[in-house]
Amino acid sequence: MWVYIDKISQYVGQEITIKGWLYNIRSSGKLMFPELRDGTGIIQGVVSKKEVSEKVWEDFSKLTQESSVIVTGTVSQHPKKENVFELQIKELEIVQISEPFPITPKEHGIEFLGDNRHLWIRSTRQAAILRIRNEIIQSVREYMYNNGFILFDTPIFTPNACEGTSTLFSTDYFDLGKAYLSQSGQLYAESGAMALGKVYTLGPTFRAENSMTRRHITEFWMMEPEMAYYDLNDNMDLIEDFLEYVVQRVIKNKAGDLGILQRDISKLEKVKKPFPRITYDEAIEILRKKDIALIKKTSEGEEQIRPFPWGEDFGAPHEEAIVEDFDKPVMVHRWPVQAKAFYMKRDPENRDIALGVDVLAPEGFGEIIGGSQREDNYDFLLERIKEHDLPLEEFQWYLDLRKFGSVPHSGFGLGIERLVSWICNLEHIREAIPYVRRPNRIRP
Template sequence: MSIKPKFYIKDLKDNVGEEVSLKGWLYNKRSSGKIKFLILRDGTGYVQCVVFKGNVSEEVFDAADKLTQESSFEVTGKVKEEPRSIGGYELDVTDLKIISLAQEYPITPKEHGIEFLIDNRHLWVRSKRQVAILKVRARVVKAIRDFFDSHGFTLFDPPIITPNACEGTSTLFEMDYFDLGKAYLTQSGQLYEESGALALGKVYSFGPTFRAEKSKTRRHLTEFWMVEPEMAFYDLDDDMDLAEEFIEYVVQTVLNDCKEELNILERDTSKLENIKRPFPRISYTEAVEILKKKGVDFQWGNDFGGADETLIGEEFDRPVMIHRYPTEVKAFYMKRDPENEKVVLAVDVIAPEGYGEIIGGSQREDNLDLLLQRIKDHGLPQSYFEWYLDLRRFGSVPHSGFGLGLERTVSWICGLEHLREAIPFPRMIYRNTP
């Protein structure tokens, strides 16, 4: 017995003149006398299905009339090219079967407030714009994996539940862990990644991370995805070289593969076409000078806020790499610059167009005595870090790495106003539903 092939809207271009059956949901419809125009969506695209009363039974025509927004149905018809129609193809309907009639759909073509849409996120993801964003997100994820898999990296999965923090516990979600006391949801897999780098040379992790930071800005989520490569025998310059090659690859891949989605999002792709190496590299001190020239009363030694990053990023048409930050504003594990103890060998990559930091990275402190002192200086309990210190006791080498936030990257590439659209179900300090 032959298996009946499944057809999807994305395949219609290969079936012009043939009769096919499609299954999906009613995106929209309109009528003109004896003709009904049904817009079907199936997750791969959209197609106009033309139901002409003279070509179908009365039962089929009545079924088309009954369809409500988001009703599911199966439709059969002949594929034809039609440049004026959505997607460039149409289906001349010969048969139609209702699978499920939808109740009155809460999200209509009219304008809705953002809180209403977020409350109905489980339905909002069906909209054309949200589908485009989520497809770009999926392509960014694949590009990230393709890049590291093709550059000799090994996937290395760190735990999500940890007994200690990378950078202190003030922005961590705390939990009771059986009889072992407190545990935390990870804010980064980096410390564990370092053990992987000293075992496998070059590793990366890619998964959810959590920050209990009480921030309501458009750049913050409490749960987000991060990719973190870690490389043995890499110094800060090697780290920056990899970061810019990586960003260029991801952006150019999405530009090439997601033209339709970026068009739906009305993204100015000319700005993304500029995202090519080399990226400008400036020191923290030079970045401070940029702010001062713009009239900002910024003191050397402070960390940059979102507004500061935006002002600095405005000076460049591609990401700018800011390196050598003050020691006091960065984490204990970052290596101090041997030529200037006041700064660490760290780098942040600031995206253009006001999207802020998308990468944070550094060369790690590989000297056991200096790392021990840094742990003490930060008031961290040494006992929790004994395993981490072992990495310096047994074959320490220079090593570096960085973390890239997926949602910030997707927001920038898509030109979004808020991170909440860059993840299927956003988690913010005032929302953990649906």
């Protein structure tokens, strides 16, 4: 009977079959301890020379790391470890003897591992991350589905830059000129919200920025909900309810894999409503109290400006300083207009303020969500498009949404890989996706 390793505890005392790969093997004269993996987990096998045929014994001694095998034996309790199971092996079928596996059970450099990503994903840690990623995306989809959001897939080929700022990847598009790879589905999602009430997109997005940090990749997955008749506060209510659901579900269902990553789950358990909500002005106060300067690049090098001036966006050191006193995600809202995108609605009480919100993850993981209430007034939006020097003809359909039954509406964008990095406590975002794309990496 073929059984997956993650279900092995249900079969103690029974004879079962595992189909998988040899992760590592230790031998001790008349005993061998092969570690077997099958994608769901790892189990140690025990091969005793006097319990198996001569052929099985000899076949085992031929096996190399990552050889594919089908193994049959009896599940037993580990003699020393509680709740750990072993397989007392009787039969072995070799599917293929592996050539020497490049990723040995020793340390490796990150470049080598990246070059061998197609093999690196077999390692315990990487497989655990990818299973948690699956759980996160499943949780996101279920939350949205259960709360009445309609999945609204938006195009990847687009005729223009959404926010007009970032550099985009471009390609030829038949007789219609250049097409650009989408950096956000938001504008299309707004049209979806006017049609369907509450929608979300979940798909790949592309940024051609030459960003070489631990938090940036050129191709990443983004989830963008968009809700008609939601104001900024409704948006923040949704964000905290949504994040609590995802994080709590992941720690409930993926405790084993989080354990492999040695994730401190007590920190994730604190991610419960309500989250702190502070305005940009209050965030600036924190920076000024901590005497953290704005660092500006000048022709002669760097200039430190303090106190931190109003109107500037926060960099990584500022985000860290703002978040360090909290043990939950922090929602920073009401930003200077000049620091935010053209489509954000201005605060009716203060025209210098945009009704945007950034969510900063705790433990120094930085921004995982950026959202806002959208500008719903035709004239104000038109003005902003002109101010940003965006091609008006490409935004006619977007402006239409403000002509035909315009309503207050809000939404946000969640970076899936940043969420994975935070929940898994990863050093670098490159491990949060099966195949990372960065400015200097497109292979494998």
